[in-house]
Amino acid sequence: MSAESDAEETLGGLVQRYVAEQCGVILENWEPLGRREAESVHPARVAVRRLRATLRTFGRVYDARAAEEFAAELRWWGLVLGGVRDLQVLGERFAPDEDPRTPRGRVELYLAAEIARELDSAWRAMSDAMTSERATRLYDAVGRWHRSPPFADDADRRPERARKRVKKADAKLRKRLERVREGAAAGDPRAADLLHSARKTAKRHRYALELAAPVLGAGADEEIERRRELQDAFGEQQDAVVAAEFLEGRNVAGEPPEVAFALGELTEATRRQAHDVRGPLAAVRG
Known part of the structure; x- marks a missing residue:
């Protein structure tokens, strides 16, 4: 995308507004995830999905190799987030609401304990992932794509x-x-x-x-x-x-x-x- 191109009048500008928004969501929720703030998981995971979908649908706007590498790392991070999010959803689905003295109530208590145990393990796995070199590289990459993505020639096309x-x-x-x-x-x-x-x-x-x-x-x-x-x-x-x-x-x-x-x-x-x-x-x- 040329320096003199008007971002408001190019395909690259249209796509990048959306990409930058999703990168911003990931960056905003990075530290809260490190503190195990439960409400940060869902928006971060959705932002990852939106980014991956956009790179797939509008990939020609960006350098092909850079977009492919970024999408692969986003997929990894999405799987890490999914390990926690799926268990959060299960926790909501099977939240105890029956009399614990009834058979169904006993089952709900059992499932709640199982989910809590696995969720704690998933959070630990996320914490380990976040301290890895791979996560550091991803965080830096999200920052670059947020500020100055690697545009290709298609970015200069009409929106x-x-x-x-x-x-x-x-x-x-x-x-x-x-x-x-x-x-x-x-x-x-x-x-x-x-x-x-x-x-x-x-x-x-x-x-x-x-x-x-x-x-x-x-x-x-x-x-x-x-x-x-x-x-x-x-x-x-x-x-x-x-x-x-x-x-x-x-x-x-x-x-x-x-x-x-x-x-x-x-x-x-x-x-x-x-x-x-x-x-x-x-x-x-x-």
Whole structure:
């Protein structure tokens, strides 16, 4: 991107505003994460996702090799954050609210203790990661991409070029949604996996819409909202997948049979939700 280019009138300027915003979120939450401030995990993880999606959708705006290396490190950091965030979500899902004297209440207390134990381990893993040389390099890289990213020639194109990328992301999403519908109709056991793939594509489309909103004109906000609703519906199903995996293999050895039965009922109900693709598909609008 040439020095004389007006950032407000280039594709690079449009994309970089979004990239800089996400880099800022990561930097703002870095020290709070080091202090184990729970509320910092989710925004940092979402910012990582937005950055990775943007580098994938608008990668030609930046130097290809630099963007590829940055995306790889962001993926690593996203996995570290995910180790904590997934357990936070599980903690919310299985938060005790039943009488602890009942079988279901005993199961909830057991799960809460298991989640707390694993969450503490995940926080320790994050702390170890944050003191590594790899994390230091990533922090420095986020700072560079926030201030002076490695632009390529495409950065000097007109911002309206973003519309093409948004349309391409939309077309890919629609294609994957059709695959999910076909899989569900045919009873394909891979339908849940196809839904997860469509969910990731829906995120990329939503983030592209957010980035390109200034040049998309009327209707952009409504389309963003539709994609947010789709993400929420698909996200609930994915949360059930994670929850079902967590419940598999858990046991309440030493407890009365009725407690084990209650755990089995909860596991089966969660498994059913994890394999339900028709419910989330009903939320698709536009």
